[in-house]
Amino acid sequence: MTDDVTGPGRYVGLRVAVVGTGLIGGSVLLRLRDAGLDVTGWDPDRATREHARRQGVAAPETLDEAVAGRDVVFLCGPLPTLPGTLLRVAGATAPECVLTDVGSTKVELADFARRHGLTDRFVPGHPMAGAASAGLTAATAALLDDAAWVLCPAPGPATDAFRRLAALVVALFRARVVPLSPEVHDTAAALASHVPHLLAGALAGAVQRAPLRDTVLGLAAGSFRDGTRVAGTPATRTANMLLGNRERVLGGLAAVTAYLDELAEALRAGDVAALTARYGEAAAARAALLGRSLRTDVRAFPAAGDHAAEVAWLRELGAAGGHLSGCRVDAGTVSYTAHLPT
Amino acid sequence: MTDDVTGPGRYVGLRVAVVGTGLIGGSVLLRLRDAGLDVTGWDPDRATREHARRQGVAAPETLDEAVAGRDVVFLCGPLPTLPGTLLRVAGATAPECVLTDVGSTKVELADFARRHGLTDRFVPGHPMAGAASAGLTAATAALLDDAAWVLCPAPGPATDAFRRLAALVVALFRARVVPLSPEVHDTAAALASHVPHLLAGALAGAVQRAPLRDTVLGLAAGSFRDGTRVAGTPATRTANMLLGNRERVLGGLAAVTAYLDELAEALRAGDVAALTARYGEAAAARAALLGRSLRTDVRAFPAAGDHAAEVAWLRELGAAGGHLSGCRVDAGTVSYTAHLPT
Numbered sequence: 001m002t003d004d005v006t007g008p009g010r011y012v013g014l015r016v017a018v019v020g021t022g023l024i025g026g027s028v029l030l031r032l033r034d035a036g037l038d039v040t041g042w043d044p045d046r047a048t049r050e051h052a053r054r055q056g057v058a059a060p061e062t063l064d065e066a067v068a069g070r071d072v073v074f075l076c077g078p079l080p081t082l083p084g085t086l087l088r089v090a091g092a093t094a095p096e097c098v099l100t101d102v103g104s105t106k107v108e109l110a111d112f113a114r115r116h117g118l119t120d121r122f123v124p125g126h127p128m129a130g131a132a133s134a135g136l137t138a139a140t141a142a143l144l145d146d147a148a149w150v151l152c153p154a155p156g157p158a159t160d161a162f163r164r165l166a167a168l169v170v171a172l173f174r175a176r177v178v179p180l181s182p183e184v185h186d187t188a189a190a191l192a193s194h195v196p197h198l199l200a201g202a203l204a205g206a207v208q209r210a211p212l213r214d215t216v217l218g219l220a221a222g223s224f225r226d227g228t229r230v231a232g233t234p235a236t237r238t239a240n241m242l243l244g245n246r247e248r249v250l251g252g253l254a255a256v257t258a259y260l261d262e263l264a265e266a267l268r269a270g271d272v273a274a275l276t277a278r279y280g281e282a283a284a285a286r287a288a289l290l291g292r293s294l295r296t297d298v299r300a301f302p303a304a305g306d307h308a309a310e311v312a313w314l315r316e317l318g319a320a321g322g323h324l325s326g327c328r329v330d331a332g333t334v335s336y337t338a339h340l341p342t
Numbered sequence: 343m344t345d346d347v348t349g350p351g352r353y354v355g356l357r358v359a360v361v362g363t364g365l366i367g368g369s370v371l372l373r374l375r376d377a378g379l380d381v382t383g384w385d386p387d388r389a390t391r392e393h394a395r396r397q398g399v400a401a402p403e404t405l406d407e408a409v410a411g412r413d414v415v416f417l418c419g420p421l422p423t424l425p426g427t428l429l430r431v432a433g434a435t436a437p438e439c440v441l442t443d444v445g446s447t448k449v450e451l452a453d454f455a456r457r458h459g460l461t462d463r464f465v466p467g468h469p470m471a472g473a474a475s476a477g478l479t480a481a482t483a484a485l486l487d488d489a490a491w492v493l494c495p496a497p498g499p500a501t502d503a504f505r506r507l508a509a510l511v512v513a514l515f516r517a518r519v520v521p522l523s524p525e526v527h528d529t530a531a532a533l534a535s536h537v538p539h540l541l542a543g544a545l546a547g548a549v550q551r552a553p554l555r556d557t558v559l560g561l562a563a564g565s566f567r568d569g570t571r572v573a574g575t576p577a578t579r580t581a582n583m584l585l586g587n588r589e590r591v592l593g594g595l596a597a598v599t600a601y602l603d604e605l606a607e608a609l610r611a612g613d614v615a616a617l618t619a620r621y622g623e624a625a626a627a628r629a630a631l632l633g634r635s636l637r638t639d640v641r642a643f644p645a646a647g648d649h650a651a652e653v654a655w656l657r658e659l660g661a662a663g664g665h666l667s668g669c670r671v672d673a674g675t676v677s678y679t680a681h682l683p684t
Contacts, residue, residue: 128563148561178560188557191549196565198609199541201624202602207533208627210597214663214683215530217631218520219490221470223538225631226568232628235621239614246609253606255552257599260544264595267540267584275584279577282543285550286574289559289567321556341556 008171012036017070019043019063019085021052023131024102025076026139033057034141035172042066044077048136055136064092072168075101079240083112090118098161100125104189105244106152106182123161124152124182127175128193134234148323149175150189152182153314159307162314163334166327176323176339179314186245190252194245197230197238198253204231294322294339303334310334350513354378359412361385361405361427363394365473366444367418368481375399376483377514384408386419390478397478406434414510417443421582425454432460440503442467446531447586448494448524465503466494466524469517470535476576490665491517494524495656501649504656505676508669518665518681521656528587532594536587539572539580540595546573636664636681645676652676 014037018029021043032039033056041052041059052059060066067073067089075085082103089099099122103109106124113122129147131138149169153162162179169175180188203224207216216224230238242249259278266274301310317324317338326337356379360371363385374381375398383394383401394401402408409415409431417427424445431441441464445451448466455464471489473480491511495504504521511517522530545566549558558566572580584591601620608616643652659666659680668679 128561130564148563150561180557184554184557188554188561191545191552191554192558192561192566193563196545196569198602198605199545199569200565201605201621202598203533203538203541204624204627205601205605205620206594206597208623208630209601210533212526212530212533212661213627213630215522215526215661216534217627217634218660218663218665218683219470219492219530219534220631221490221535222472223542223572224534226571227538227541228624228628228631229568230565231621231624232632233621233625235618235625238621239617242609242617243612243614246612250606250610252548253602255548256544257602259547259551260540260595260599263540263543263547264592267588268592270585270588272581272585275581276577278547279543279573279575279580281550282546282570282573283575283577285546285555285559286570288550288555289562289570290574292559318560319554319557321560323560341560 008035011168011171013038014168015069015071016040017042017067017073019067019073019075019089020077020081021048021059021136021139022076022078023134023136023138023143024127024129025074026052026136027141027143028074028076028102029057029136030055030139030141031144031172037172040066040070043136051136063088067092067097069094070097072098072100072165075099075103078237079103079105079244082109086113086118086122087116090116090121095121097121098123098164100151100165102127103244104193104241106150106185108244110152110182119154120157121161123158123165124185125165126150126185126189127169127173130233134237144173144175146174147176148178149173150178150180150185150318152185153179153311155307155311159310163327163329166324170325170327176325177327178318178323180318181315184315184319186248187252190245190248191255194242194249195252195256197233197242198249199256200228200231201238204228292321293342295342297338297340298335299338300333300335303329303332350377353510353513355380356510357411357413358382359384359409359415361409361415361417361431362419362423363390363401363478363481364418364420365476365478365480365485366469366471367416368394368478369483369485370416370418370444371399371478372397372481372483373486373514379514382408382412385478393478405430409434409439411436412439414440414442414507417441417445420579421445421447421586424451428455428460428464429458432458432463437463439463440465440506442493442507444469445586446535446583448492448527450586452494452524461496462499463503465500465507466527467507468492468527468531469511469515472575476579486515486517489515489517490520491515492520492522492527492660494527495521495653497649497653501653505669505671508666512667512669518667519669520660520665522660523657526657526661528590529594532587532590533597536584536591537594537598539575539584540591541598542570542573543580546570634663635684637684639680639682640677641680642675642677645671645674
């Protein structure tokens, strides 16, 4: 394995396993297969393993066979299964094997890894992409292309694992690698993803119960379709995601309902000026999202050492809304290509 | 003008005016121009009138000139201006001239028209389409194609005006005409459009104020982008829409926040079964939206008479989530092509 990022071809022959080949894991699997890597997939569901084989991927009958001798393992099963799977895969692979996951919350699993002494080789991860559908049959090699892909760096030996994964996902998925601490990830993801799932569920659920449900569905145009889209996501997956980040989701929800109360109060009072001002403030976030302009920066650190400054810089970059598009280790130096909001 | 719907060509030469040529009015104007109708546009903004002329549309300097001698007038200005414009246009046109509007709420304007004796020729309307942008420069002839287009039928002479408009918007916009009473429209639109605007505003506004705003924007994927899209709509337009349907919007919002409270309570309690059940209920509305299957029915009524049965059937069709794709008057009979959820 190389830390260069100049092309996916450099990864041909790298031995990777994907454990849990549903929508996300299956998409990882297909992209790695297409890039010519030596990839195995495993899923507890026999029919899914058979489907993987029909896709031209080795899918052994047991988890141990699937991960034996691998350089990198992606853990992609349902959120509640990840701690157990992490332990099991760690026990079945060599200490040099880098482990990562794609779960939608990071604090709990990072804490679990720390308690089990796996911090040096486990890099918590979260590609920010998805679909309302589920399963390997819904997976596509392109699902994660260009996604924001959170990876959580940590000081010490863990930094090397972070660098290797960052280079890999940039090269193979053209991902924007967003380095964050697990805590900042979970707080930001509450507003960026988890609370939007609550709002979509509440809107769709209230309409499902409404006397005029059929009228509403007959009129539904952009705002309703967009606002309810993720309510069609498999219910168990959504429930697991919310429960895995409970306190931060409730905190984010409180901020959103406080704003909603302000809007409702202005509406109740017929206060057009207040209502317009609140919408102007909301539109500013939307304009910032659509008009994000980024400057490029290259930053180098010593490849050896405790990596404290490197990790601090990485986390600050991600928290500022920036991302990495390159990571290269060469002649005792690691250099990152970074993109920061201007 | 004919009540046949076999093609837009039958409307060549029909004299139509569009008053208020912003995003929606401008899109109506461009579609009518492309269909070869004799169309005039008027807007209080001089630069907009000049822009309309550069688009090949007659745009007289005064409202009275623009509407004089017209067969149909679309009222498309901002919601608060519509009552005044309706009175003025009614005074400047012949009693045979059919008037309609495209405002996002219907009860207030319908009541105003009734109080001013305009019910026979004014058909409240609302095409369910839009965009985050505004103005004639953002308008396109295709914006309203295939939209659900609410028209409010009423008994008596008003029914003839409804029939003429229904045939026109089907032929020229390929619209799905949804016949509703103003009250049912406003109640359903609260959930189909107005409350989604409140939720989008609250989510975007809370993020704009969040300490981790830039992190959230850096992570924003589908659920956040979709859930905030209409928060980028011009603030004044949104405020007018909400204020024009205040009580029903607050009622719809109460239903949605009650559901949101149930979701939050299940989350707080760590009750995975309750959370999954609520999301299953929400997903049912989403599935009903995407999986709507419609059966076609042709229904005929006597062209003359008080039209009470015809109007009752039309309103029931729309409230059930159905729509019209045809309206033809022939040999003393009016026949509708209707599509109803199965």
